[in-house]
Amino acid sequence: MSKAIVIGAGFAGLSAATKLADAGYDVTILEKNATAGGRARVFEEKGFTFDMGPSWYWMPDVFERYFAEFGKSVADYYELVRLDPSYKVIFGPTEEVDLPANLDELKALFESIEQGSAKKLEDFLxxxxxxxxxxxxxxxxxxxxxxxxxFDYRILSKAISLDLFASFGKHIRKFFSSRRLLQLMEFPILFLGATPKNTPALYSLMNYAEIALGTWYPMGGMHEIVKAMVKLAEEKGVNIKLNEAVKRIEVENKTVQKVITDVGEYEADIVIGAGDYHHIESQLLKETDRNYSEKYWNSRTMAPSSLLFYVGVDRKVDKLTHHNLFFDEDFDIHADEIYTHPKWPSKPLFYVSAPSKTDASVAPEGAENLFILIPIAPDLADGEDVREKYYEIVMERLEKYVGHSIRKHVVYKRSFAVSDFKNDYHSFRGNAYGLANTLLQTAFLKPSLKNKKVKNLFYTGQLTVPGPGVPPSLISGLVVANQVITEFGKSHKELTIA
Known part of the structure; x- marks a missing residue:
């Protein structure tokens, strides 16, 4: 039986490992942290359960397709609830919009903001x-x-309707002119890590995912997905080794022979790097075995990093829903301070998740669990003083909106930012989301999932195809595993690499 080593136990690593194990490989995952999940780790403090990373559950069909690969379904592992409203957008202390899950109600909302936009929304969708x-x-x-x-007839023949080369910003303005509607429709693009004018219009598919397929929540928190994936991986025979950091990938004759960790060493017929692509290349491989130079990496356009706060409050917080987007400052200025002139934002937009509005299990009775995210440029210096400054900025605006004090009711607070992304995940430049989905960083223009110099070394995750986000990471793991199977076959006997 051929031995496959997967470096990293995030979504992509678990996905790839499970697929290879299902195909007969002897699979071991090596994970540097104490728990699986990558950025989707979880921790508990003072009765609160905090998801550390992803908080949006979109594209439920992708999750179903993933588990169906192995004869399972989402319902076998966790309970999903659809959120209604899907999310709230706050434009100011007295101006807010709740986005209803029901499409007819959403069309009525659009029509109330801009005459004729209900029909335009139908056309757009x-x-x-x-x-x-x-x-x-x-x-x-x-x-x-x-x-x-x-070079597929469906894609080539529909290149215009797919809007492969138009910008999302220009595309959306064919349908809507209201500033409020444009803000609402451009919001999902923020998760792709680029401004609407630099994002291909193809990604209007994100709006379809959000509006038509819905915004969901797995009861117990987003880490329930990780728990499900770990359980399935182990059912398939995957061996997950935690607290074991990889230090070197040993290559001879253009073939990986061993993976060396701080604990031991592992012989390997196949290796999949599911950790940070740049770290694996620059720190674990000799320069002659790398796909890309530092010049290449430094020329990449990164998605934002984030300043995160995990906050436990000993009272309920008024007016918030599960997902809350604070667009009460100028988006263009904040975007410029992320992408064009990187610096700490002068008047940041921010996002607040209050999962305790949906799920009583994540906070003590009568309390509130808050996850606060400020998008920021990668590679910023993020000392405790600057974190505290932005905590006060955000909490002042949050309190102004809800109409009561929150800070004096905070019983737990923890921050997480650029340096933590680097320390915990070896994240390139401390990014939170990977590469921005610009036209020149889409599909075959992303870092390759296959090492071009080492026969049996592959990559998966947010810095390669298809890109950032939880559903793309699940897909990335299956895609790279299928590529391994295509090149080396299913493993029901010893594999000899030519």
Whole structure:
């Protein structure tokens, strides 16, 4: 039985490992941290359960497709509830919009903001559904090793309707002119790590995912997905080793022979790097075995990093829903301070998740669990003084909106920012989301999932195809595992690498 080593137990690593184990490989995951999940770790303090990373559950079909790969379903592992409203957008202390889950109610809301926009929303969603069906149904499942993979009649014949080369910002303005509607429709693009004018219009598929497929929540928290994936991986025979950091990948004759950790060493027929791609290349491989130079990495456009606060409050917080977006300052200024002139934002937009509004298990009775996120430029210096400054900025605006004190009721607070992303995940430049999904960093223009110099070394996760986010990470793991199986076959006997 061939031995596969997967470096990293995040979504992509667990996905790849499970698929290879299902195909007969002897799979071991090596994870530097004490728990699986990568950025989707969890911790408990003073009766609060905090998800540390992803908080949005979109594209439920991708999760179902993942578990169906192994004859399972989401319902076998966790309970999903659809959020209604999907989320709230706060434009100021007295101006807010709740986005209803029901499409007819959403169309009525749009019509109340801009006459004729209900029909325009229908038209927009019709186009976006096609992009979702092709983009998520086919496009993202390609290994993107060559441009020729995309010489497909469906994609080529529909290049215009897919808007492969138009910008999202220009595309959305064909349908809506109201500033409020544009803000609402451009919001999902923030999760792709680029401004609307620099994001391909193809990604309007995100709006379809959010509006038509819904915003969901796994009861118990987002880490329930990780627990499910770990359980499934172990059922398939995957051996997950925690607290074991990889120090070196030993290559001879263009083939990985061993993976060396701070605990021991592992012989390997296949290696998949599911940790930070840049770290694996720059720290674990000799320069002659790397795909990309430092010049290449430094030329990449990164998605934002984040300043996060995990806050436990000993009272209920008024007016908040599960997801709350504070667009009460100028988006363009904040975007400029992330992408064009990187610095700490002067008047940041921010996001607050209050999962205790949906799930009583994540906070003590009568208390509130708050997850606060400020998008920031990567690689900023993030000492305790600057973190505290932004905590006060955000809490002042939050208290002004809800109409009562929160800070004096805080019984637990923890921050997490650039330096923590670097320390905990070896994150390149301390990014939170990976590479920005710009046109020049899409599909085969992303870092390759296959090492071009080492025969049996592959990569998966947010810095390679298809990109950042939980559903893309699940897909990335399956795509790289399928590529391994394509090249080396299923492993029911010893594999000899030519």
């Amino acid at each position: 019709y186009e976006s559904k096609y992009k979702y069906d092709v983009g998520i149904g086919e496009f993202v499942w390609k290994p993107s090793l060559s441009i020729t993979e995309f």
